[in-house]
Amino acid sequence: MPLTPDRRLQARIVGALALVVGVNGLLIAVLAWSVSHALAASGHPLQPESSLPLTIGTLLVGAVGLVALQARYGTRAVVSGLEVDDTAGDGPRNIDGRVRRLATQADVAHPSVAVADRAEPGCLTVGSQRSPTIVVTTGLLEALDDDELDAALAHEVAHIANRDLPVVTAVAATVAIGDRLLERERRLRRVLWATLWLAVFTGIGIIVLAVPLLVLGSLYLVWSAVARGLLGVNAITLGLFSKAREHAADRGAVQLTGEPAALAAALETLEDERPTRDVRIDASATLGIVAQPLTLETRADDEGDHWVDRWTPKLSPEFTEPDAVDRAVIVVSSWLREHVIAPVTTRVRRLLAWRPQTHPATETRLERLRTLERRRE
Structure with a gap:
């Protein structure tokens, strides 16, 4: 036909x-x-x-x-x-x-x-x-x-x-x-x-x-x-x-x-x-x-970390015998890395990795085909 x-x-x-x-x-x-x-x-x-x-x-x-x-x-x-x-x-x-x-x-x-x-x-x-x-x-x-x-x-x-x-x-x-x-x-x-x-x-x-x-x-x-x-x-x-x-x-x-x-x-x-x-x-x-x-992962430019990470500060200093001030610095820097730096860099990497969607989701297409199959039965 x-x-x-x-x-x-x-x-x-x-x-x-x-x-x-x-x-x-x-x-x-x-x-x-x-x-x-x-x-x-x-x-x-x-x-x-x-x-x-x-x-x-x-x-x-x-x-x-x-x-x-x-x-x-x-x-x-x-x-x-x-x-x-x-x-x-x-x-x-x-x-x-x-x-x-x-x-x-x-x-x-x-x-x-x-x-x-x-x-x-x-x-x-x-x-x-x-x-x-x-x-x-x-x-x-x-x-x-x-x-x-x-x-x-x-x-x-x-x-x-x-x-x-x-x-x-x-x-x-x-x-x-x-x-x-x-x-x-x-x-x-x-x-x-x-x-x-x-x-x-x-x-x-x-x-x-x-x-x-x-x-x-x-x-x-x-x-x-x-x-x-x-x-x-x-x-x-x-x-x-x-x-x-x-x-x-x-x-x-x-x-x-x-x-x-x-x-x-x-x-x-x-x-x-x-x-x-x-x-x-x-x-x-x-x-x-x-x-x-369409994963949100981005590959590294060469080997190692993504290039975005190279431009972000490393906020986890190491101390052999930390005093009270040093411990406070470690705590604050770790918090900043976990709650500020990491979320921002993750969003930047995802933004740079974004690509236009070229197809509908395969699962959606499969569901429509299953509906057609059921109608034939």
Whole structure:
């Protein structure tokens, strides 16, 4: 039976698309403002400013064009970390034949199929609406049985039927940009920390390196604000349609296969075998069938404590023979560490570890599938 697009999901996608266009328009406006002021400072000012309607129209056209490019070529950013190979013939476990059959049932364009050599089980759909590609990992092919594999593939075909691919690909491309910005932020923080250490502990002096420290500190603050602002925008955009998108694809998969239990079993398997490494902002996670782990733990920059702890005072002095004053200092410093320093640093680490939610909770999806299964009985 052909799948018809979910109307409520379509409305949410329109809202998300408007937000993505607005963000790109703001980005173009900021770049244009920076270029015009840089040219003016160099003695080569631009022509007088155009009228406001023409300026807004130009920004809108540019933003729409930029979003179209992200939707068209964002796939490269999404799969950049995957070793993807096109399937030969029907591919392992007749995966191409399975996808063709499901696409025919759903009355959508037949997607191409590619396999990523990755141990983590997962699948996602990339590309344009007219020429989509379903990417599965070797880990997925090993983890699921035939019914579960059909259900997972049907979930991806349902995404194509719901026509949510262009906007989610554009969002995933933006997530990839945020991923790179945060990685650069981490490197910049290392440079800032090393420069401060060099200034304080090597005798060069804080005065000699004052200007580099000021420049690095300002650059770090701006970079961090941009990266985390982009995270916030991604969170709002994903919040508009991510849950509805996954629930609609689950319903579509059940329509195609008639087996809610098979999809539930596939989701449980994938949930149990999610990677433990921190890939929460990996662009492919935005398009995956299940969310990546959203723990509040943050990894250390290198080895040892988190970098936030390096900037907090150690308030537990040791004394070999403490007198009454020393004991009072120990008591007070221990209380401050437990009730003030530790809670603050924990909240800071959690704030820095925050990432936008890309999927509804798997348990919620399982409960809905169990409800569908009960209705079939």
